[in-house]
Amino acid sequence: MNKRRPNPKQVPDPNEPLWRSTLRVAMPLNLSYIPIGLACGILLHAAGFNTLLTGLVSLLIFSGGAQFLIATMLTINSPLLSIVLMLFFLELRYALLSSSLSPYLKGSSNRFLFMFAVSLNDENYAINYLKFATDKKWTGKEALMVEHYSLLFWAASNVVGSLIGSALKIDLSIVNFALTALFLYMIVMQIKNRLTIVICLISGVLAAACMMLTKSTLGLVISTIIASLIGFGLEATLRKKLPDSHWLWRLRSPGSKKEAVEHSDAN
């Protein structure tokens, strides 16, 4: 995506203003948000949301999954309470995401944490988590800027999607795949060793089983908690009993490289 703006320097320019260096980090995400946001805006329009409210929901809820869920449930005429309940279970996963970011935001004011929480979502979490883990100079300030860039692109794409919603006829199942592709990309970027792949498989099977049993996305929350606990238990056991186990070897994958995020926009 950045071929138009070639960046021959391997080392980032130290004099680059902050708004530009954070924009550079956020840009791959911003660009991926355009097709997904357009799709979401089109879907919300089809569900009866007007353009103003589409903008509002994108700013306040800011979650592709939640907004797709609202659109889907409105088209099947679900009652308000059941939509809000489903949203709650869907959004419950953010408790896990924000806990895992909290070590990097120690000492921040409640006002900052409020701003950070409001504009946190899956995708900018993934970017910020990678940056916090690999870049010592990455602070809450930069992370919040990445969040705001992605929020801006998301809301704008939703509004444009809503505006062109009536003019365009798109196969919605194809548009939905934009989200799936985004999650697949994030899984690939998280794979560090063979154990992670095993946990992926366990989580996949558990997710299918839990969703079939609960007949709701609550199954997602349950399977995520169980699969991550299994991963935690397996890793602790392997470290203790078989510290040289090949299951813990690092794989030559994006997730195990230090500069995973920097490289992601250098293609």
Add this chain to the structure above:
Amino acid sequence: MNAVNTWNSTQHFWLIILGFIVAFIPRFFPLMLFTKRAIPEWFNEWMKFVPVSLFTALVVKDIFIDSASYALLLNKYSEMLAAVVVIIVAYRTRSMAISVIVGLIGVFILSMFMA
């Protein structure tokens, strides 16, 4: 507006406000709590596995679970094949935007041949 749904804008507005509250609570309170007091080491070790478990669960929901009945679906061949393509592209390019766009084009072309 040609809406399939009978709700008016006021009802949509309240849905957004309630949605904001349930979206905000799980994002804010763990952040506030755990930045003020120390997180136990085991909790961090556990949290390492959360994103990968969650994203896999979401992908399984998108590809293998029917969104209305929550029954197992094993016939979305174009999505399955496109998912494999996305994994390879993501691994090789490490680019989020390229992965998403290749995925969309892939599922579009595959669904034309496999419909």
